[in-house]
């Protein structure tokens with residue numbers, strides 16, 4: 001149980017190195033279950049979700065060693081096909097072991113994830129796609145059971161480019177018989193990273209990054225060494241941090257092409273961005289303009305950066321309309337932001353941000369990971385002191401968040417607290 005205490009008003013300055021992407025690392029760890037060979041992953045962020053995924057793999061029977069520079073996974077022993085509710089409820093991404101287990105053991109029993117703080121988040125696309133590859137599916141006592149006598153490739157046309165469904169199917173299809181074609185596939189950089197990793201294990205995949213992915217099944221996969229793609233969401237969070245504090249920072253170790261629409265929106269608002277091959281320089285200050293934003297699957301504006309962007313738009317001149325198209329309930333933090341002095345009104349999946357706010361520190365709570373990070377940015381932009389509870393949410397996805405911010409000149413402290421109201425609610 002901990003909270004952040006932030007004294008706002010310090011412009012960020014200096015350079016920050018971005019960690020590996022949470023949303024790739026977790027899936028690469030799951031994919032490691034498909035081989036008896038040794039897997040070494042570099043650039044894995046040491047965050048709570050990675051430790052939870054390590055527990056999931058250990059529960060299944062893999063050896064996982066987490067070192068400062070790499071994570072090693074050895075799944076050569078006998079594996080269990082069950083993933084219990086205690087782990088799935090801690091982290092929904094646990095369900096991405098379903099495809100790998102189905103491919104390797106021909107069965108998986110995974111607790112149903114349930115809803116979370118940002119929406120109901122069904123897994124119907126995962127299940128109908130695996131069924132198309134030859135899985136039989138039934139639910140009992142809160143578990144989903146998938147089993148097969150052997151997977152066979154097919155054409156799978158997703159109703160929506162779901163990231164998780166694309167990943168589960170891509171992994172399962174690697175060891176299926178024949179060719180699988182995923183149409184309307186998700187195109188996120190993390191999908192490309194997973195495809196690269198699976199290819200280095202011996203899989204035959206083409207088209208990742210486009211909306212049609214083709215997988216030719218192979219007999220088996222071997223061990224591999226891979227470096228996780230940089231975390232574009234962490235990078236975007238730091239860029240907004242520079243903007244809201246009127247700072248000037250270099251964000252290093254990234255691929256700016258993964259953030260094209262996000263960067264173009266920052267420029268439209270009035271943030272000065274210079275792009276280099278593996279970094280950006282981000283300079284804030286001056287008067288910001290309003291702009292409208294609509295979240296969409298990649299390459300559209302990322303839903304994971306919607307909350308930080310609302311903080312910035314609160315400081316801009318004029319009204320902005322933010323439309324959330326990916327998740328049903330991703331404006332949950334707006335009430336907390338308004339307590340800091342913002343003026344944001346939510347109606348369905350639209351938020352109207354009335355800009356020109358002067359934020360003032362107070363006590364707030366992080367409702368989920370990205371919203372929690374956004375409240376940290378708001379606290380740094382606010383006058384006076386802001387306390388943020390439930391920061392366990394933030395620990396799930398940002399490596400050394402306060403240390404990186406302190407190195408850039410922010411006045412942010414992690415304070416342990418015995419106040420049970422700061423106890424983190426699970427999920428998302």
Ligand code: EPZ
Nearest residue numbers: 023093121122123124125126162163164165304326327369
């Ligand atoms: C991944 O979630 C990420 N999580 C999310 O990041 C990210 O916001 C999201 O992709 C979109 O980019 C991980 O990678 C661990 P989806 P995922 O399947 O795979 C609906 C963060 O903060 N849907 O593309 O769950 C679903 O309800 C997190 O780091 C179905 O209806 O995203 C949602 O509304 C949050 N049926 C939408 O599609 C399904 O079978 C997008 O979900 C699957 C999804």
